[in-house]
Amino acid sequence: MEALSIIPVQFLHGLVYGMLLFLVASGLTLIFGMMGVLNFAHGALYMLGAYFSFSILRWTGQFWLCMIVAPLLVGAFGILMERFLLRQVHRYGHAHELLLTFGLAYIIEELVKWIWGNQPLHVEIPAMLAGSVQFLGITYPTYRLFILLISAIVFAVLFLILYKTRAGIIVTAAVSRAEMVNALGINVPLVFMLLFGVGGALAGLAGVIGGPYLITNPGMASTIIIDLFVVVVVGGLGSLPGALLASFLIGELQSFGILLIPQMAIALEFLLMAVVLIVKPEGLLGDKA
Amino acid sequence: MLELNDINTYYDNSHVLHNVSLDVKAGETVALLGRNGVGKTTTMRTIMGLTPARMGEIKFKGTDIVRWKPYQIARAGLGFVPEERWIFPTLTVHQNLLIGQKNVADPGGPAAGRWTLEKCYEAFPSLKKRQYAKGGTLSGGEQQMLTIARTLVGNPEMILIDEPTEGLAPKIVEVVADIIRDIAEQGMTVLLVEQKLAIALDLADRIYVISKGMIQWYGSPEELRANDSVRKAYLEV
Numbered sequence: 001m002e003a004l005s006i007i008p009v010q011f012l013h014g015l016v017y018g019m020l021l022f023l024v025a026s027g028l029t030l031i032f033g034m035m036g037v038l039n040f041a042h043g044a045l046y047m048l049g050a051y052f053s054f055s056i057l058r059w060t061g062q063f064w065l066c067m068i069v070a071p072l073l074v075g076a077f078g079i080l081m082e083r084f085l086l087r088q089v090h091r092y093g094h095a096h097e098l099l100l101t102f103g104l105a106y107i108i109e110e111l112v113k114w115i116w117g118n119q120p121l122h123v124e125i126p127a128m129l130a131g132s133v134q135f136l137g138i139t140y141p142t143y144r145l146f147i148l149l150i151s152a153i154v155f156a157v158l159f160l161i162l163y164k165t166r167a168g169i170i171v172t173a174a175v176s177r178a179e180m181v182n183a184l185g186i187n188v189p190l191v192f193m194l195l196f197g198v199g200g201a202l203a204g205l206a207g208v209i210g211g212p213y214l215i216t217n218p219g220m221a222s223t224i225i226i227d228l229f230v231v232v233v234v235g236g237l238g239s240l241p242g243a244l245l246a247s248f249l250i251g252e253l254q255s256f257g258i259l260l261i262p263q264m265a266i267a268l269e270f271l272l273m274a275v276v277l278i279v280k281p282e283g284l285l286g287d288k289a
Numbered sequence: 290m291l292e293l294n295d296i297n298t299y300y301d302n303s304h305v306l307h308n309v310s311l312d313v314k315a316g317e318t319v320a321l322l323g324r325n326g327v328g329k330t331t332t333m334r335t336i337m338g339l340t341p342a343r344m345g346e347i348k349f350k351g352t353d354i355v356r357w358k359p360y361q362i363a364r365a366g367l368g369f370v371p372e373e374r375w376i377f378p379t380l381t382v383h384q385n386l387l388i389g390q391k392n393v394a395d396p397g398g399p400a401a402g403r404w405t406l407e408k409c410y411e412a413f414p415s416l417k418k419r420q421y422a423k424g425g426t427l428s429g430g431e432q433q434m435l436t437i438a439r440t441l442v443g444n445p446e447m448i449l450i451d452e453p454t455e456g457l458a459p460k461i462v463e464v465v466a467d468i469i470r471d472i473a474e475q476g477m478t479v480l481l482v483e484q485k486l487a488i489a490l491d492l493a494d495r496i497y498v499i500s501k502g503m504i505q506w507y508g509s510p511e512e513l514r515a516n517d518s519v520r521k522a523y524l525e526v
Binding site: 034169170180 | 296338339358360362363364369371375377378379382385387388389390391438439443490
């Protein structure tokens with residue numbers, strides 16, 4: 001019995017990590033996947049979300065307030081980043097964006113160490129989510145199920161906005177033909193700036209949610225950033241369902257990889273990426289260019 | 290309605306438009322003619338703010354718009370139908386129209402003459418038939434109609450139409466020409482760039498001929514018909 005019940009539990013572990021990954025990657029799907037801005041500081045935005053949340057929680061004791069305020073702060077930070085840094089270098093291409101955001105990620109990491117210190121911080125889970133739930137003979141922490149719920153809500157809301165509203169259609173159109181959308185009376189630079197803000201806010205929300213689970217520490221940005229780009233590329237650039245699928249696969253690969261072939265676990269996701277890029281270069285659910 | 294005074298436009302260091310001046314009065318259809326690469330499309334892009342002029346002024350309804358951004362110019366009431374069409378290929382016909390939609394319920398405007406999506410589908414039955422098809426799957430003629438329709442639902446007071454019949458089958462060319470004539474007859478002000486001389490002569494109230502980035506001649510269609518030397522020098526291949 002013991003040996004058998006480990007499979008669903010391990011599956012849930014993979015699912016939770018995968019969905020948290022999706023939560024962070026959803027913002028990168030907008031920023032890199034759709035807008036084509038190579039933002040290597042996306043992991044740093046996620047980290048800022050976790051640290052802002054830590055401080056807000058310490059001052060107010062309200063986790064729910066963190067879930068609202070921290071994403072807004074990170075979103076505003078993202079907007080400033082787009083307006084004053086990335087917009088200036090976008091026309092020079094990805095190399096400039098990479099260098100700029102790579103440097104920015106370092107600066108943010110050092111600032112975080114300077115303000116909050118090098119030590120991992122303990123973020124209290126709200127009492128309501130602190131226990132565990134029993135179902136199908138498994139006992140599982142409530143907070144992890146909460147992560148699944150938030151990811152599902154974020155996916156559903158983003159999906160509806162992107163594919164079913166005029167605002168979403170404008171984003172798709174502005175990404176493919178910015179000049180034309182501009183000439184139809186839409187302030188495209190503003191659209192891009194706001195989209196960057198939304199991407200940042202999503203990273204911030206993921207930081208709030210992920211902080212208590214993955215431990216809030218100054219290395220959390222650099223640990224996750226590669227996974228994020230793997231998700232966006234494997235899923236297909238700009239595809240939200242693709243990012244969801246890729247996050248799920250990577251979460252499960254890591255979870256079962258550690259269980260079955262621990263020496264290879266880290267390599268599995270890159271193996272997946274290599275296979276996808278060879279067989280389907282546009283990504284699992286990406287549009288053919 | 291639109292007045293260009295001594296417009297000079299550059300692409301980096303190459304001087305493309307030299308002191309271009311022209312005007313289009315309300316309700317008129319004016320054609321801008323010339324061979325390939327003489328500055329017709331650049332003139333359109335300059336008016337629309339996509340390739341801003343370095344010197345000169347562009348007055349639209351009396352206001353100088355030469356430093357305005359494209360979206361501000363569009364909101365002021367200028368519509369643009371580009372030569373490249375720039376359909377959004379992954380969006381449906383209906384979604385393409387939604388992007389162009391604006392000023393539907395302008396309280397100050399003449400509501401009856403407003404282009405709504407319904408009116409658009411009435412005017413373009415072939416688009417209604419394909420409203421859920423992806424823009425990228427349309428034929429050249431359908432794409433051209435969609436481009437025009439997408440601009441019309443923005444309810445502009447004036448439209449710039451760049452080479453609308455380029456690359457279309459002769460039958461479709463007729464259809465597109467008829468559409469432009471209809472729009473103009475309903476009171477729209479039109480600035481048209483057209484390579485097919487017969488169509489331009491047929492649609493335009495007045496004509497400007499451009500060559501090497503300079504306006505070389507202007508007059509009525511009748512005058513151009515009668516003027517062999519201008520046609521030979523600047524238009525016929």
